[in-house]
Amino acid sequence: MAWVAHVEAIRDRKDQAAFAEIFxxxxxxxxxxxxxxxxxxxxxxxxxxxxxxxxxxxxxMFDPAKASVSTWIFTVARNRKIDIxxxxxxxxxxxxxxxxxxxxxxxxxxxxxQETRKLGEALADLPDxxxxxxxxxxxxxxxxxxxxxxxxxxxxxxxxRIRLALDRLRRQMT
Amino acid sequence: MQQEITHHLNDALLMGYSAGVLPEAFxxxxxxxxxxxxxxxxxxxxxxxxxxxxxxxxxxAEMAPDSLARTLAAIAExxxxxxxxxxxxxxxxxxxxxxxxxxxxxxxxxDAVKWRRVGGGVRQAVLPTSxxxxxxxxxxxxGCAVPDHGHAGTELTLVLQxxxxxxTDRFGAGDVEVADADLDHQPVAEEGEDCICLxxxxxxxxxxxxxxxxxxxxxxx
Numbered sequence: 364m365a366w367v368a369h370v371e372a373i374r375d376r377k378d379q380a381a382f383a384e385i386f387x388x389x390x391x392x393x394x395x396x397x398x399x400x401x402x403x404x405x406x407x408x409x410x411x412x413x414x415x416x417x418x419x420x421x422x423x424m425f426d427p428a429k430a431s432v433s434t435w436i437f438t439v440a441r442n443r444k445i446d447i448x449x450x451x452x453x454x455x456x457x458x459x460x461x462x463x464x465x466x467x468x469x470x471x472x473x474x475x476x477q478e479t480r481k482l483g484e485a486l487a488d489l490p491d492x493x494x495x496x497x498x499x500x501x502x503x504x505x506x507x508x509x510x511x512x513x514x515x516x517x518x519x520x521x522x523x524r525i526r527l528a529l530d531r532l533r534r535q536m537t
Numbered sequence: 538m539q540q541e542i543t544h545h546l547n548d549a550l551l552m553g554y555s556a557g558v559l560p561e562a563f564x565x566x567x568x569x570x571x572x573x574x575x576x577x578x579x580x581x582x583x584x585x586x587x588x589x590x591x592x593x594x595x596x597x598a599e600m601a602p603d604s605l606a607r608t609l610a611a612i613a614e615x616x617x618x619x620x621x622x623x624x625x626x627x628x629x630x631x632x633x634x635x636x637x638x639x640x641x642x643x644x645x646x647x648d649a650v651k652w653r654r655v656g657g658g659v660r661q662a663v664l665p666t667s668x669x670x671x672x673x674x675x676x677x678x679x680g681c682a683v684p685d686h687g688h689a690g691t692e693l694t695l696v697l698q699x700x701x702x703x704x705t706d707r708f709g710a711g712d713v714e715v716a717d718a719d720l721d722h723q724p725v726a727e728e729g730e731d732c733i734c735l736x737x738x739x740x741x742x743x744x745x746x747x748x749x750x751x752x753x754x755x756x757x758x
Contacts, residue, residue: 379609382609383605386604386605386608387605389592389593390600390604390605390608391597391598391599391600392592392593392595392596392597393592394597394598394600395595395596395597395598396591396592396595398598399595399596404598407598408600408601408604411600411604412604412607412608412611413611415608416608416611416612419612420612420615429582430582430585430586430589431586431589433589433590433592433593434582434585434586434588434589435589436589436592437585437588437589437591437592437593438585438588438589440592441555441556441557441588442557444557445557449561449667451561451666451667452561452666453557453561453564454561454564454565454567454568454569454638454641454642455568455638456568456569456571456572456578456581456636456638457572457636457637457638459578478586479586479589479590482583482586482587482590483590483593483594486587486590486591486594487594497587497591498591498595500552500556500558501555501556501587501588501591501592502591503556503557503558505556505558506558507549507550507553507558507559507563507691508549510549510552510553510556510558511547511549513549513552516548516552516587518583518587519583521579521582521583521586522579522580522582522583523579525578525579525582525583526575526576526579529575529578529579530575533575
């Protein structure tokens with residue numbers, strides 16, 4: 364459940380202490396990610412502050428049944444990166460109509476958070492060469508065709524969990 | 538419609554979209570297909586989780602000493618986005634005939650498309666994207682064929698309405714065909730309903746007859 368409670372505290376109570384902790388952990392990682400992706404340290408610093416500001420402002424949009432906090436922060440940072448480095452629009456999928464239920468099931472939340480942790484462990488256990496390639500891909504150092512040559516990503520069961528949640532949602536809608 | 542999708546995005550496209558390395562036109566195809574396909578939505582979530590772990594377990598860089606203070610100051614100026622849940626519900630209550638990312642590029646629904654004829658009854662409309670690849674809508678009347686063409690690069694074709702067949706298979710609404718340089722094909726719309734596709738390519742198409750090739754510079758395909 365790492366960091367989920369922090370985002371909820373920011374959303375519900377505008378908790379600055381929780382924000383300071385999440386900032387302390389993620390901001391240096393986001394900054395390094397942006398620098399690895401080709402931004403200058405100055406620009407990376409500025410963009411990281413913007414990414415963390417977005418985390419505060421959009422805390423109500425975070426759905427812990429669909430993603431971990433690190434996944435969410437990554438998507439925000441990636442979109443900001445495309446914005447500044449390529450200066451083009453980023454088409455995003457249509458939101459799903461997540462029914463009237465405001466709060467996701469606690470069990471669903473736990474499963475997704477656990478599965479993400481397991482994915483992280485599986486990535487850490489990869490041979491260095493393969494791990495290196497995955498990191499390079501997300502730093503934007505591999506072209507689309509170089510990515511196509513990659514195989515054997517240790518993807519776990521996050522997909523099937525999310526798929527189950529989507530199926531349940533579709534049934535509720537009909 | 539969800540169950541009928543049989544042709545999906547491949548891992549390279551989903552990972553490329555997640556990593557942010559695809560041309561804008563390809564991003565549009567991915568976003569549109571994911572809007573229509575829960576299977577690929579779930580697979581994309583997994584690739585985003587990989588990205589999350591790359592950030593979470595990657596290196597760290599030292600922040601400026603006043604970094605947190607400046608961020609809090611920025612937050613104090615504009616504390617939180619209004620909850621746009623109501624707005625989103627309304628947008629979903631009035632769904633168009635094409636996914637929202639495509640509507641965003643058209644600037645409206647299909648009736649707002651400014652079609653141009655490209656011969657054989659086929660019409661197309663180029664959508665504004667970055668120059669490293671191009672995206673266009675194709676309107677193929679029922680029973681008609683798109684001119685026989687090969688590709689210099691990769692061509693992605695997403696069916697938005699109707700269905701087409703080519704030398705490889707049948708593609709219905711939500712299906713995406715990934716065609717590489719070695720595929721020389723002639724898509725034909727099925728009888729019964731006009732077929733509307735979103736196609737993206739990272740290289741100019743090579744038409745196998747004289748007329749379309751001459752027209753190519755004017756059509757921007």
